[in-house]
Amino acid sequence: MPELPEVELLKEHLQEKLIGWRIHRTNVIKLRIVRPESPEKLARCVNDSEILGIQRKGKYLLILLSHEKKTCTLFIHLGMTGRLYALTASEQDKSPHCKVAIEWECDQGKLVFQDPRTLGRVSMDPLSVDRLGPDAWNSGALSKTTLRERLGKSRSSIKTLLMDQHRVAGLGNIYVNESLFRAGIHPEQSGCALSEVQWQRLFDGIRGALDEAFTHGRSCSLDWQGSHQSDGFFYFGSQSNNRSKKEERFRIYDRAHQPCFVCQASIEKMEIAGRSTYYCPRCQSL
């Protein structure tokens, strides 16, 4: 369920749980997840290695491994429906054992990757991550100026540009909608038409949308035992126990025909780049 905030919180969660775990076996159940190399090669590189660290870039999770005195990195993308969680030995009977795509058996427990739609990916190939633009949350990487430099020369719509991971990494459909609403910018506005004031507002809008998602996400338990089983390590979903939280979380996303929280105008929905786009016609006029 991942855009940048969900992956960031997952990273923090796994950092506390998974560092030092030793992988001894890799079970690839859904072969498609491992690309472009073969599942066999993945298993050779990962088995008998120790987890040294966990990082995030854009929507990718990076697992740093030590394997026979060398280091290597596992690149994990959760796609649309991927979930990753670690179960200690005493927690393993709580695992649902269904929809599992990959399992890593470790001395200390089990690392499980579930992905019903198999849009996610596990890879040793750094190419996709190398091609990402600056991370949207890393303030050393993204500033008002980098935003203008990377998006301001194109005539494409600002929404399309923000969705492009090669320009800025980490924002997806939800947080692009949220960021543009906060910035008061119409999603169809062309990148090269934004004013200096609008770049600043967009930068602040992105920071604000992500920051609020972190705050909200940290208030939700990611603990397996305390959560609904089918949504254990993520808080975004359509579970009934999440619905009220979802309404609190999003100011514009999925609120078509509802009143804008700022001006009460009816929120409109349109399609841009094949994705649902929500905006307030009054707060985000062209």
Add this chain to the structure above:
DNA sequence: CGTCATGTTAAGGA
């Protein structure tokens, strides 16, 4: 039954 879905990539056309 039909519609929509947090993502990425390739293909084809203007």
Add this chain to the structure above:
DNA sequence: TTCCTTAACATGAC
């Protein structure tokens, strides 16, 4: 070259 749309992937929620 740039930029757009569409389809594909495979499944679940409603």
